Amino acid sequence: MAAPAKVSLQVNDNAGQSIGTIREEQAMAGAFTYEWDTHRLAPGTYFVALLVDGKVMVKKAVKVGER
Secondary structure, eight states: OOOOOEEEEEETTTOOOOOOOOOOEEEEESSSOEEEEEEEEOOOEEEEEEETTEEEEEEEEEEEOOO
């Protein structure tokens, strides 16, 4: 069984500026789902970084309309 890890989910805009942190917590191993409210964001490209105990995974997210 894996030990709890420090988890942070952060969002940056296309220029690399920080939009904010969606979630930051100490979490157990497993699968998690988080909802991201984007109604205040303009359509465009964003980068979401998942940091788990210092290891980083970045994914691109594209908002295509005003929803």
